[in-house]
Amino acid sequence: MVAIVEKEKDLNQSIIPKGWISATWEDFLQISQAVSNDKAKFYYFQGSYYSEMGVGADHAFVNTVVIILVSLYCMKRNILAKGYTNCSYRKVGIRECQPDISYYVGDRTQNAPQSSAIVDLDESLPPDIVIEIADTSLGYDLGAKRLLYEEVRVGEYWVIDVQNMKITAFRILQGLGSERITESSVLGGLRLSLLEEALQRSREIDNSQIGSWFMEQLG
Numbered sequence: 001m002v003a004i005v006e007k008e009k010d011l012n013q014s015i016i017p018k019g020w021i022s023a024t025w026e027d028f029l030q031i032s033q034a035v036s037n038d039k040a041k042f043y044y045f046q047g048s049y050y051s052e053m054g055v056g057a058d059h060a061f062v063n064t065v066v067i068i069l070v071s072l073y074c075m076k077r078n079i080l081a082k083g084y085t086n087c088s089y090r091k092v093g094i095r096e097c098q099p100d101i102s103y104y105v106g107d108r109t110q111n112a113p114q115s116s117a118i119v120d121l122d123e124s125l126p127p128d129i130v131i132e133i134a135d136t137s138l139g140y141d142l143g144a145k146r147l148l149y150e151e152v153r154v155g156e157y158w159v160i161d162v163q164n165m166k167i168t169a170f171r172i173l174q175g176l177g178s179e180r181i182t183e184s185s186v187l188g189g190l191r192l193s194l195l196e197e198a199l200q201r202s203r204e205i206d207n208s209q210i211g212s213w214f215m216e217q218l219g
Contacts (some may be wrong), residue, residue, distance in 0.1 A: 005126070006075055008047070016112070018047070019050065019140060020048035020049060020050045020144065021048060021049055021050070022047055022048050023047070023048065025044070025051050025092075025093045025183055026046075027144060028044045028096075029044070030111075031049070031051075031098075032051070037051065039053065039054055040052060040053045040054075041086065041098045042088075042096060042098060042211055043096060043097050043098065043145065043148065044094075044095055044096040044097075045145075045147070045148040045151075046095075048142065050144070051138060052217065053190060053200065055133075056135060057106075057113055057205075058162050059089070059133050059135040059162060060140060060200065061202075062133050062162050062165075063085070063098075063100055063101065063133045063137075064207070065130060065198070065199060066101060066199075066200050067083060068078075068207060068210075068211055069195055069199075069210075069211070069214055070083070070101075070103070070187070072211055072214055072215055072218075073187065073214075073218065074087045075219075076215065076218045077187075078215065079105065079187060079188055080105065080106050080107070080109045081102065081103050081105050081109065081187075082104045082105075082112045083085075083101060083102070083103045084101070084102045084103070084127070085100070085101060086098055086099075086100065087099070087102055087113075087119060088118040088119065089102075089118070089119045089121055089126065089152060090118045090119065090121060090128070091121045091152070092120065095148060095151060096153060097130070097145070097149065099130040099132055099149075100131055100132050100133045101129075101130070101131040101133075102129065102130045102131070103127055103128055103129040104127055104128055105128040105186050105187065106128075108125060108128060111124070111125055112124075114135070121152065123152050126152050126153050126154050128154065128155040128156065128159050128186045129154065129155060129157075129158065129184070129186055130152075130156075131156045131157075131158045131159075131160065132145060132159050132160070133160050134159050134160060134161055134162060138161055138163075138197075142159055146159075146170060150172050150173075150177065151176065153172065154172055155171070155186050156169060156170065156171055156172065156181070156185075156186050157178065158170075158192075160199070165194055165199040165200045165203070166196060167199075167204070168180070169181050169184070169192055171183075171185065193213075198210055198213065198214045
């Protein structure tokens with residue numbers, strides 16, 4: 001496996017990605033909590049915020065298929081997993097994220113958050129895996145959001161390219177860098193190429209059929 005290791009970032013150097021809007025934490029809270037934005041997803045990172053207003057059918061479909069496949073894999077391999085859709089994670093005053101899908105895995109499921117409030121990362125552990133479904137946001141997901149999830153200290157970060165049905169995944173390093181992976185160590189060696197093939201097949205067959213095919217490949 002070829003690893004591409006990102007050097008440790010200088011946390012004192014502000015990174016304001018293109019397309020993100022500079023704002024104080026207080027302004028970000030006011031904007032993100034406005035009634036008119038109740039359907040939007042929000043991210044806050046190094047003094048800037050980014051929002052996504054709703055999703056299309058392709059995004060929603062791939063999101064559903066990924067959840068089905070990961071759930072089937074965990075059931076087949078007897079892996080404890082607790083998944084969340086669009087859950088918000090917050091480090092008060094510093095950063096916030098709302099990944100499309102996130103998972104706590106193994107023994108950490110016992111301490112997974114249980115509340116109707118936004119998850120406070122000063123009180124709860126970050127998830128083991130976060131997944132972003134990239135339809136129109138691929139550049140942001142591979143760039144600024146990856147840096148954000150490095151600082152959140154998740155275990156793995158996956159980006160699903162909806163247009164090409166490709167997965168780009170990273171293992172987050174302790175030194176705030178990340179390296180490309182082709183298998184998920186968090187999920188016991190799940191080959192991401194198998195997930196890719198399942199996603200590509202999902203363009204032609206329904207969810208039940210793709211689930212059956214995927215289970216056959218697992219043996």
